[in-house]
Amino acid sequence: MNDVSDTRRIKELEVMVADVIVETPDTSTLVFFTGNDRLEYRAGHFLTIDPHQFEALERFTAFLEDLKGKRELPRAYSMCSAPHERYLAVTVKEEQYVSGSTKYPPLLSPMLVKRTVRGMRLTVTGFTGPYTLPDDIESQTDHIVHICAGSGSVPNFSMLKFALKHHPRLRHTFIYSNKTWDDVIFRDALTELPPELVLGPVANRINNDLQSYQLRARKDVTEAMDSQRYLTLLATLQSWRTDPPLNEPPSLKALTKRARRAERKADRRLAEAVETGDDALLHRARKAAKRARYAAELRLPVDKRAKATAKRYKQFQRVLGDHQDGVVASSTLRRLALSAGTTPGENGFTFGVLYEREQRAAETARTRVRELLG
Numbered sequence: 129m130n131d132v133s134d135t136r137r138i139k140e141l142e143v144m145v146a147d148v149i150v151e152t153p154d155t156s157t158l159v160f161f162t163g164n165d166r167l168e169y170r171a172g173h174f175l176t177i178d179p180h181q182f183e184a185l186e187r188f189t190a191f192l193e194d195l196k197g198k199r200e201l202p203r204a205y206s207m208c209s210a211p212h213e214r215y216l217a218v219t220v221k222e223e224q225y226v227s228g229s230t231k232y233p234p235l236l237s238p239m240l241v242k243r244t245v246r247g248m249r250l251t252v253t254g255f256t257g258p259y260t261l262p263d264d265i266e267s268q269t270d271h272i273v274h275i276c277a278g279s280g281s282v283p284n285f286s287m288l289k290f291a292l293k294h295h296p297r298l299r300h301t302f303i304y305s306n307k308t309w310d311d312v313i314f315r316d317a318l319t320e321l322p323p324e325l326v327l328g329p330v331a332n333r334i335n336n337d338l339q340s341y342q343l344r345a346r347k348d349v350t351e352a353m354d355s356q357r358y359l360t361l362l363a364t365l366q367s368w369r370t371d372p373p374l375n376e377p378p379s380l381k382a383l384t385k386r387a388r389r390a391e392r393k394a395d396r397r398l399a400e401a402v403e404t405g406d407d408a409l410l411h412r413a414r415k416a417a418k419r420a421r422y423a424a425e426l427r428l429p430v431d432k433r434a435k436a437t438a439k440r441y442k443q444f445q446r447v448l449g450d451h452q453d454g455v456v457a458s459s460t461l462r463r464l465a466l467s468a469g470t471t472p473g474e475n476g477f478t479f480g481v482l483y484e485r486e487q488r489a490a491e492t493a494r495t496r497v498r499e500l501l502g
C-alpha cells in the first residue's frame with residue numbers, strides 16, 4: 129500500500145449532512161454535502177471528527193477527560209465514498225458500552241450513528257492515511273483480495289469503487305464478515321416461532337435476498353443524489369433556512385385556511401380508503417394524514433388548539449404505517465417463499481407462517497383505522 133503523508137491536503141472542512149443511511153441497527157452512513165470545495169483524497173483515506181465541536185456532548189466529554197486525565201482526541205473515520213463521487217461519505221459503527229468489560233462508555237460514535245440528522249452542520253478534518261492502492265497497482269497484480277470485518281470494510285469499499293472506475297482490468301474478491309443475528313430482518317418474528325416451524329436456512333435467505341435488493345436500490349439512490357436536481361434542492365433548502373421565500377409573514381387566518389384544506393383532503397381520503405379497504409388507497413390516505421399533521425404542527429406556535437388535530441392525524445399516520453409495513457412485508461415474504469420453495473435444501477413453509485402473521489398485523493391495523501375514524 130502507498131505511504132501518503134501529504135500534510136498540505138489536510139484541512140478543516142465545514143460540511144452539511146445531506147443524508148443518513150441506516151445500514152444495520154448499529155451502523156449508519158453519513159453523506160456530507162461539501163459545497164463547491166474541491167475534495168482531494170485517495171480511496172482508503174480517512175477524515176477526523178473532533179467531539180469537542182458538539183454542544184450536546186460537552187458535559188460528557190469534560191467528564192471523560194477528567195476520568196482519563198487527558199484531552200479527548202478527534203476520532204478517525206475512513207471514507208466509504210470514492211474520490212470521483214460527488215459526495216463525501218463515512219460509515220460509522222456505534223461502539224457499545226458493556227458493563228464490567230468496557231472501561232468507559234464510547235463518546236462519539238453513538239451520537240454520529242443515532243443522533244445525526246439531515247441538515248446538521250459539522251467540521252471534519254482530512255484527508256490522510258497510508259492505506260491506499262499504489263498508482264502502479266496494475267503492474268503489480270491483476271487480482272485484489274479484500275479481507276475485511278465490521279467497519280474495517282469501509283476503506284476497501286471506497287478502493288473497490290475507485291478501482292472499478294480507474295483500473296477496470298483488475299479483478300476483486302471481497303471476503304467480508306460482519307452479520308450478526310441482531311442484523312437479521314424479521315429476527316423478532318423468527319425468534320418467537322417454535323423451532324419446529326423454522327424449516328431450512330430462513331435467516332440466511334432473508335439476509336442474502338434483501339441485501340442484493342438493497343444494493344440495487346442504493347445504486348438508484350446514489351444516481352438520484354448525484355443529479356443536478358438534488359443538488360439544487362439542497363442549495364434551495366439551505367437558503368430557505370435563513371431567507372424563507374415569503375413576501376410577508378403569513379397571517380394566522382391564511383395558515384389556518386391551508387391547514388384546514390389539508391385536513392379536509394385527509395378526511396376524504398381516509399373515508400374512501402376505509403370503505404374500500406384497498407391497500408394502495410390506505411397508503412395514499414396515510415400520506416394525506418401526514419400532511420395534515422405537519423400542517424397542524426406548523427400552526428401550533430400561534431394556535432394551541434392545533435395540538436389535538438396534530439395528535440389525531442399522528443395516530444392515523446402510525447396505524448396506517450403499521451398497515452403498510454404488514455403489506456410490504458407480506459409481499460416480500462411471498463417473494464422469498466417462491467425462491468426458497470424452488471431451491472434444493474430449502475422450502476417455503478416458514479415464509480408462509482411469517483406471511484400469515486404479517487397479514488394479521490395488517491388486518492388489525494385496518495380494524496384500528498376504522499375505529500379511529502368512528
Ligand SMILES: Cc1cc2nc3c(=O)[nH]c(=O)nc-3n(C[C@H](O)[C@H](O)[C@H](O)COP(=O)(O)OP(=O)(O)OC[C@H]3O[C@@H](n4cnc5c(N)ncnc54)[C@H](O)[C@@H]3O)c2cc1C
Binds near residue numbers: 231257279
Ligand atoms: C484510521 C482509522 C479509521 C477508522 N475508520 C472507521 C470507520 O470507517 N468506521 C468506524 O465506525 N470506525 C472507524 N474507526 C474507529 C473510530 O475512529 C472510533 O475509534 C470509534 O468510532 C469509537 O469512537 P467513540 O468515540 O465512539 O468511542 P471511544 O470513546 O473512543 O471508546 C471506544 C472504546 O475504547 C475504550 N477506551 C476509550 N478510552 C480509553 C482509555 N483511555 N483507556 C482504556 N480504554 C479506553 C472505551 O471504553 C471503548 O470501549 C477508525 C479508526 C482509525 C484509527
